[in-house]
Amino acid sequence: MIRTLLVGLGTRGRHWARVIAENTGSSLVAGVDPSLDAMQTLQEKLPQLEFPHLTDLEAALKQFKPDAVVLSTPPSVHLEQITACAKRGIPVLCEKPLALDAATARVCVDVAEQAGIHLCVGMNFRYLETTIKSRELIVGGKLGTVGFGRINYWRYRDGKRPLLNKYPLTMDQPMLLEQSIHHLDLARFIYNSEVKRIWGRTTNPPWSMYASDATVAAWLEFENGVELQYFGTWMGTNSKNEFQWRTDGEKGMLFQRDIFAGLEYWASGTSTPEEIPLKPQEDFVDDTRGLLEDFLCAVRGEPSTYPSGRDHLMTMALTLACAESSKQGKTLDLLEYAKQMGLA
Numbered sequence: 001m002i003r004t005l006l007v008g009l010g011t012r013g014r015h016w017a018r019v020i021a022e023n024t025g026s027s028l029v030a031g032v033d034p035s036l037d038a039m040q041t042l043q044e045k046l047p048q049l050e051f052p053h054l055t056d057l058e059a060a061l062k063q064f065k066p067d068a069v070v071l072s073t074p075p076s077v078h079l080e081q082i083t084a085c086a087k088r089g090i091p092v093l094c095e096k097p098l099a100l101d102a103a104t105a106r107v108c109v110d111v112a113e114q115a116g117i118h119l120c121v122g123m124n125f126r127y128l129e130t131t132i133k134s135r136e137l138i139v140g141g142k143l144g145t146v147g148f149g150r151i152n153y154w155r156y157r158d159g160k161r162p163l164l165n166k167y168p169l170t171m172d173q174p175m176l177l178e179q180s181i182h183h184l185d186l187a188r189f190i191y192n193s194e195v196k197r198i199w200g201r202t203t204n205p206p207w208s209m210y211a212s213d214a215t216v217a218a219w220l221e222f223e224n225g226v227e228l229q230y231f232g233t234w235m236g237t238n239s240k241n242e243f244q245w246r247t248d249g250e251k252g253m254l255f256q257r258d259i260f261a262g263l264e265y266w267a268s269g270t271s272t273p274e275e276i277p278l279k280p281q282e283d284f285v286d287d288t289r290g291l292l293e294d295f296l297c298a299v300r301g302e303p304s305t306y307p308s309g310r311d312h313l314m315t316m317a318l319t320l321a322c323a324e325s326s327k328q329g330k331t332l333d334l335l336e337y338a339k340q341m342g343l344a
């Protein structure tokens with residue numbers, strides 16, 4: 001049984017508390033959060049879970065000596081918390097983004113690697129059924145050579161809604177660093193290739209409730225030749241949310257109709273789709289279960305493909321390059337940018 005400490009008991013922490021407690025190979029030894037309100041809300045929403053609550057990470061590490069730590073805290077405190085765990089040789093699963101800037105993200109990874117601990121990043125969308133099947137089909141050659149794709153994510157995210165994290169309202173590049181980072185990571189993962197060149201443009205519509213850009217457009221050229229058009233926003237004008245991901249290849253096209261479900265394959269020249277069977281999943285929970293299980297495998301010394309901190313640096317490079325491209329108004333060579341920023 002892997003005794004796991006959960007740090008950060010907010011919106012995302014409530015998923016984690018359930019997923020850790022329900023995993024047959026782990027136990028939730030304690031939760032850490034300076035906010036008594038956060039703990040109270042968790043208790044109200046998940047009354048079946050009982051675990052001690054502390055307000056200080058150092059005290060919790062000393063008292064419980066956990067085998068693993070899950071950090072579900074805002075990115076601004078990840079480095080300090082990863083360092084505290086690394087000093088004690090404790091493996092960490094840290095929510096995304098690892099950090100808000102390149103230098104801090106790199107130090108997070110250096111600290112973990114120097115201490116020889118596993119550092120896994122919260123790229124739970126890699127464990128969605130839609131992702132697993134899409135990657136299997138594309139990498140397995142069902143589409144033949146892939147030419148181009150498009151991701152369209154259109155959402156009205158009410159950042160002032162109670163029980164939703166508030167720091168995105170005031171942070172720099174909230175859409176990119178909190179949301180598009182998942183999409184960009186999935187594009188690297190599903191197309192199984194790094195990005196060669198990126199053009200990005202980030203903007204904020206006049207009606208935005210976010211202080212910084214809530215809309216991201218990008219054009220990505222992958223090393224394997226795939227071209228991807230991306231558009232994502234948190235500030236659609238109403239709650240008619242949309243998510244589609246279309247990828248076209250020489251033998252056929254893959255179309256994802258929604259964010260967590262609905263995948264169809266259209267063979268070249270046909271006018272009816274083949275529905276790809278997907279196992280039912282509870283959104284944000286089953287994908288998180290998959291991520292946790294993969295991390296626990298690594299902690300037990302078993303084979304694992306968890307998204308590592310080192311791998312996340314390339315997703316961070318892509319995300320930050322998007323903002324930089326927008327600032328400079330030009331296309332960037334990603335590897336060159338990543339090297340300049342110390343991310344590759």
Ligand SMILES: NC(=O)c1ccc[n+]([C@@H]2O[C@H](COP(=O)([O-])OP(=O)(O)OC[C@H]3O[C@@H](n4cnc5c(N)ncnc54)[C@H](O)[C@@H]3O)[C@@H](O)[C@H]2O)c1
Pocket residue numbers: 007008009010011012013032033034035038057072073074075077095096097122123124163164165166167178284
């Ligand atoms: N992977 C996903 O699908 C997903 C979804 C939502 C959020 N997230 C990520 O999870 C992280 C947390 O987001 P959230 O929505 O739960 O935010 P939140 O604001 O709802 O919760 C964060 C909690 O961390 C606590 N906290 C702050 N500083 C702390 C410290 N030093 N020690 C312990 N606790 C501390 C806060 O009191 C708060 O309760 C962020 O990095 C966010 O990007 C990931």
